[in-house]
Structure formats: C-alpha cells, structure tokens
Amino acid sequence: GCAGSSGGDGGGGDEVVTVGFAQTGSESGWRSANTESMKAAFSEENGFDLIFNAADNDAAAQIAAVRDFISRGVDAIVIAPIVEDGWDDVLQEASDAGIPVVLEDRTVTASDDLFASWVGLDFKKEGVMAGEWAAETFGDTPTKMVVLEGTTGSAPANDRAEGFDEAIAGTGIETIDSQTGDFTRDGGKTVMEGFLQKYGVDGIDLLYAHNDDMALGAIEAIEAAGGVPGEDIQIVSIDAVKDGMQALVDGKINFIVECNPMLGELAAGLVTDVLAGDEVEKQVYVEDQSFDQEAAAAVIDSRPY
Numbered sequence: 001g002c003a004g005s006s007g008g009d010g011g012g013g014d015e016v017v018t019v020g021f022a023q024t025g026s027e028s029g030w031r032s033a034n035t036e037s038m039k040a041a042f043s044e045e046n047g048f049d050l051i052f053n054a055a056d057n058d059a060a061a062q063i064a065a066v067r068d069f070i071s072r073g074v075d076a077i078v079i080a081p082i083v084e085d086g087w088d089d090v091l092q093e094a095s096d097a098g099i100p101v102v103l104e105d106r107t108v109t110a111s112d113d114l115f116a117s118w119v120g121l122d123f124k125k126e127g128v129m130a131g132e133w134a135a136e137t138f139g140d141t142p143t144k145m146v147v148l149e150g151t152t153g154s155a156p157a158n159d160r161a162e163g164f165d166e167a168i169a170g171t172g173i174e175t176i177d178s179q180t181g182d183f184t185r186d187g188g189k190t191v192m193e194g195f196l197q198k199y200g201v202d203g204i205d206l207l208y209a210h211n212d213d214m215a216l217g218a219i220e221a222i223e224a225a226g227g228v229p230g231e232d233i234q235i236v237s238i239d240a241v242k243d244g245m246q247a248l249v250d251g252k253i254n255f256i257v258e259c260n261p262m263l264g265e266l267a268a269g270l271v272t273d274v275l276a277g278d279e280v281e282k283q284v285y286v287e288d289q290s291f292d293q294e295a296a297a298a299v300i301d302s303r304p305y
C-alpha cells in the first residue's frame, strides 16, 4: 500500500491519534481552564492531532460538530456535553462508525452503552456542599434566597440545584426566585439586576450562584444597587476559579465549592486506554474541596487556575 500515511515520523508505534473534541464554548473561567488542560493533554508531543470545536453554548451546533468528526473518520471523540438530553442518535452514529466516545465534564441521559467512559465531577455533591454551608449559616432564621442557575438542561445546573435543595430542606431558607444566567458573568449580572429591581437589596439575604462567574456578575449588580456583597447579601458559589477565590478572600463571596477543571490528562489517558482495547471505568470522579475566606486566603496563590 501507500507508505508514509501521515506525519512522516518513522511510523512504527508512533501513529498520530486524531481526536475530535466538542467543547461547550467559552462561557466561564472554569471553561477556559478546562480548554487549556485539554489542549495541553491532547498535544502533538503526546501523539495527538486535536480537532477542537467550541459550540458557543449551542446544543445543536455541538451535535453538528460531533457529526463532522464522525464523517472525518477521527480515531476518537471527546465531548463536554452542553445539555444532558438529545445525545442518543449521534452517539449511536459514532458507535456504528466504530469511533469510541469519551465524555468529559458534563454527563448525558443517554444509555452508557453509547460511550466508553466519562470523567468529571460530582455536581450533585457540589450542590450538597454549598447547601450544607447555607444550612449551617442560616439554620432556622427566615432567609430569602435567589438562585442564578447554570445553563438550562445542563447536568451541573440540574444536579447543583437538586443537591442544594436537599441540603437546605427543613431550614428557614426560602427560594424567592431562580433563573438561568447561563454560567456567564453577563448573564449573572443581568439576572441579578432584575432580582434587585424586584426585591431590593433588603429583600434578598442570600444568593446561590451555580458558578463563580455568575456570582462575580451579580456582585457588580449588587454594588451598583448600593448593596454590600458578602454582607447585605451573602453569596455561595461553585468552581473556585482565581477571580472567584479573590472575591472570597475580599469578603464579597462567603463560601465556594470547588469544581476541578483539570481533566485533560485523565481524558487523554482514557482515550489512549480505550483505543488500546484496555478496560476502563465507565465513570471517573475527580474529588472537589470547599473554601471559606480563611481557607481561600491560604491557597489562592498556589492554585493552578
């Protein structure tokens, strides 16, 4: 046949592995860190040819990107699914084409026969940890809470809501409003402006933001409305990215649950193992921590993202 298939690196065991990665978009600081981690792990030095697609949070565009990977005949596909539902058909198509799929970050509702493995975080547990802090902080005290939800239909938005609600059941915390801010800073700011217009700074005691970026946007809205974030309105959020941790150190956020975005090496390891025909776990969970102001101050300079 044809010699020199690709690369011209001498062949042998050094075949380049072509991977299509369908990223959600670039909605948050967490996402930037995750994209960096993925690109570093799926690098040329590591033997990968990475085809990177960011779908700008458009679920249909993300599915189209995966279809494109299939028609290009990549060796493997990695997906960070924007939403949980709607994956059955395209995952079946990848399976029919004999292309293994590894999911990273978010989960899907499709049958787990349709993908090789998933690596990510326990979003429900993150919600529980955030809710436990709120339950301990406010207890039976009547507390008016607003929620900034992540992208509607995404696994972290669904699971973080569920975990938090379980943890605050039976406390004095009442959800007076809850809307999506799409995991973005602008979204968090705009939705919080609406909440503040409706309830006033005095009518809100607590904000639960499904990620740091939305909390950071909300902080701007609270300050613009003459309120003191972290005091007039206490804030709990999830991710523990640099800007969020700084706001926690500054007392503008009161508690943060970590969500580790450094999933690249684990995802690349799974792809390598799957292509080698090795058995892999269906679900690989990465551990998260949580931080109050003091804990954040102690680690902020040593964190990689």
Ligand code: GYE
Binding pocket: 027, 028, 029, 030, 031, 105, 106, 156, 183, 210, 211, 212, 213, 238, 239, 259
């Ligand atoms: O928390 C948020 C990002 O899916 C865990 O997506 C991820 C979430 C993360 O936009 O900041």
